[in-house]
Every structure is written in C-alpha cells, then in structure tokens.
Amino acid sequence: MPAVLVADLSSLSYREFWLSMENQRWTYPYDARGQRRNFADMPDHVWALADDEYRSLAASVRDAGGYEKTTVPLEEFRWADLFRTYLPYPGTDEEFASVERQALKLAKSSVAEGLPGYIGETRS
Numbered sequence: 001m002p003a004v005l006v007a008d009l010s011s012l013s014y015r016e017f018w019l020s021m022e023n024q025r026w027t028y029p030y031d032a033r034g035q036r037r038n039f040a041d042m043p044d045h046v047w048a049l050a051d052d053e054y055r056s057l058a059a060s061v062r063d064a065g066g067y068e069k070t071t072v073p074l075e076e077f078r079w080a081d082l083f084r085t086y087l088p089y090p091g092t093d094e095e096f097a098s099v100e101r102q103a104l105k106l107a108k109s110s111v112a113e114g115l116p117g118y119i120g121e122t123r124s
Contacts, residue, residue, distance in 0.1 A: 028077045034084050053090050054080035057103050062117070064100070066107035072116035082112055 007024075009017050018039040021027040029037050032052035043049055058079035062069060067079065083103050090096035112118050 024073075026073055028074045030077070030081075034081060052080060053096070054084045054087075057083050057087075057090065057096070057100060060100055061103045061107050064104055066104045066119075067112070067115065067117035068119055070116040075116040078115055079107070079112075079117075082106070082115060086111070 006026075007020075009020055012020060018027070018029075022029065027039075027042070029039055029042060031037050032050040032054075034054075055076050058076040061067065061079065061083075062076070069075075072078075083099075083106065086106055087099050087102055088095075090099040106112060108119065108121050110120075113120065
C-alpha cells in the first residue's frame with residue numbers, strides 16, 4: 001500500500017504520539033462493534049483489523065454513488081458509524097443487500113450531512 005509521510009512524530013512519548021494521532025484523526029481507536037479501545041489494544045497491522053460489516057457497507061454505498069470518495073482520513077469509518085447507529089447488522093448476504101438499499105437512502109438524507117463526501121439528494 002502506498003504511503004506518504006505527513007508528519008514525524010518520533011520525538012513524542014507513547015501517550016503524546018497516540019493523542020496526536022487521534023487529534024489529527026489519523027487513527028480510529030474503535031473496534032468492529034464501534035466500542036472505544038485502548039491504544040495498546042489496537043492491532044499492530046492493518047491486516048489484523050477485525051472484519052467490520054459496516055465498513056464494508058460504507059464502501060459499497062460509496063461505490064453505488066451514496067457519497068463521494070474524499071481525502072479525509074478514515075472517512076469510511078465515520079460512514080460505518082452512521083450506518084451502525086441507524087441500521088441493523090447484516091448477518092447474511094440477503095440481509096446485506098437489504099441493508100445496503102437502506103444505507104444508500106440514509107447516505108443521501110440530511111442525517112448524513114456533515115460527513116466527508118456527503119452529496120445529499122441528487123435531482124434529475
């Protein structure tokens with residue numbers, strides 16, 4: 001995965017590093033259920049993240065035109081939190097398809113206003 005160095009935080013203490021990461025919104029210290037985690041409990045690698053159906057839902061809704069991709073770090077986590085708040089957990093493929101349709105409508109509603117990439121209702 002390509003990466004760009006945006007800041008050198010190597011001079012910071014462990015605590016200062018994580019607080020800086022959170023203040024810049026460069027980290028998301030929540031698990032797949034949306035529960036706050038201690039920084040020490042965060043996975044060491046991206047591939048160790050738990051599967052989060054709501055993040056998958058957020059990506060699917062974005063791909064379907066529900067919102068625009070932006071350069072805002074971790075935008076899909078914010079969208080996942082919105083969907084987690086309003087929609088039931090999609091436990092099967094059939095439920096995912098149903099929840100996806102609901103999520104697309106929710107993404108274009110005023111409830112989502114203020115989230116990165118929000119486009120609202122599109123008029124034809």
